[in-house]
Amino acid sequence: MSSSQPAETRTQGRGGQTATLAEIAREAGVSAPTVSKVLNGRADVAPATRSRVEQLLRDHGYRRRRAEATRSPLIDLVFHELESAWAMEVIRGVENVARDAGLSVVLSESAGRLTPGRTWADQVAARRPYGVILVLSGLDEAGRALLTSRSIPFVVMDPAGDPGTDVPSIGATNWQGGLAATRHLIELGHTRIGAISGPTQMMCSRARVDGYRAALETAGLPVDPALILTGDFHHEAGYRQGLALLRREDRPTAVFAGNDLQALGCYEAARELGLRIPEDVSVVGFDDLPVARWVGPPLTTVRQPLTEMAEAAAKLVLDLAKGADQTATRVELATSLVVRSSTAAPAGV
């Protein structure tokens, strides 16, 4: 149900049943203030009681009326990991929107787990932000139920997995980007093009490599599975898989590196093997981080408008906090190829 019905006290559950806070308290065999404490993330509730109340809130699809909830002037921003150089671009976008709205940003990291831990969700419930933005990170069903019951809206940016059709999300046109990067190499005359994918459990990685395949296939070129390796979006993986591709006897003349950090890893692999970029091997990245312009040679890459995507995610979550309808919002911002000096025709063409 939409959050645009702030006057609704009785809320519609999954099975069509409705429940007030008092009814949930009665069913749980606790007092109404105890249910309130759970909703407010207070620590002074026994774990067994808490989990019984949470289960009932979830079963009844309970949703707190916004009038009951006093919000803190905060937006929660959760990263899968803070390692990535592009986290900064995202933080900047969210900060821009938050500052204009008089809000502060709470930053956290789901630290290698693809779903933030239960402790995190409790903390969010206790601090009651305007909304939550999850970057490359999903929420398990308990986490979703917990935020929903507190009327805390959430948006997923560039989802790692399938966020579900009813979760608002912001992405980029990853498939189109992979297609454009590979077509650029084909137009230069390359026919053996390697690819280094990001982690395969991330939808964005899959979409980029699918775009790469589509470009080869529509150009009538064979897709050689031996030339498609998998990395983890970090420099080290680009270096390792770059070495693996470039050490082959039938080495590719060009590499679509999956992202900029992996492209820089490829640069290092090429240097180590005494191969010149772009004379001996062309390299294309994905993201267009600031560093792409600074390296030698400057990197041809697919620009992903990370700051704009983060701004869009922050605006969407604030709209949802104001009661906008959240049914199945999925926004994809356009990627664009930025041609610099790391790509050229292969030798002999």
Next chain:
Amino acid sequence: MSSSQPAETRTQGRGGQTATLAEIAREAGVSAPTVSKVLNGRADVAPATRSRVEQLLRDHGYRRRRAEATRSPLIDLVFHELESAWAMEVIRGVENVARDAGLSVVLSESAGRLTPGRTWADQVAARRPYGVILVLSGLDEAGRALLTSRSIPFVVMDPAGDPGTDVPSIGATNWQGGLAATRHLIELGHTRIGAISGPTQMMCSRARVDGYRAALETAGLPVDPALILTGDFHHEAGYRQGLALLRREDRPTAVFAGNDLQALGCYEAARELGLRIPEDVSVVGFDDLPVARWVGPPLTTVRQPLTEMAEAAAKLVLDLAKGADQTATRVELATSLVVRSSTAAPAGV
């Protein structure tokens, strides 16, 4: 006075006078709850009343007892600007300590102003974090008084200006780093060495260039003021000032670039002028960002332990929140020279 006296109700002011909340209310001609509202950063106080109460809190050196203050499980982290690539290293260090302590990090940006605005300080007072870490950013006297009166401790990391002897701060041995970078170049045989300083209002910039000067002087080499230019720690400034240095007829054979981003700007300037690194010009950075290892050639630089510095700042602020004595804590973590491939003997040596 130290914050290790939690039982103290009457607090010692500048002139030795003491005042309770009730006395401040009486002097301001308002009720005690109104003073409480001001202390809690509540919005429902007339601006004139608020500023009269703040002035009295400040004049009396009022400090809230910790027992009165219910803290939120937050640490505030304030950047001068989020542009810098090294902001991520700092965020990671603070996150590490915050996570272990069960706290979340609120991120903000003083956005070009060297002192965070009044609105920011009010927001901090209202959310009552365990403490505040200011990065390359100071606090004006009103901001300091505001945090002190709420017993919210703060630590300055790598101060932009003189933080004052009574402000706890964490830095790196910038002077030693500038000295080591320049001595390395002198030992390779360079005698004409240019320098690109960071912004001169930042103490860390001054210390690095002073270390550079000391290395030249102790080696008996002349200091040529025409070879010392000023940037702003960004890539663009390194490029512009790199061009200015390398276009000179008597161009230096080596450049101490002030930080890594300015060093990368120098790389671009050298490429544009057809100069090879390190054959025609040696370049040394400062920071040792991840990118320093990835560029071609890998950059010789002075490593600043940013993540460890941020961890130290976070631990210090939590110690202060627990009541540790905060008199004149200044910690400097050691820098170290990391020699890679961007430095070599000058041609003909």
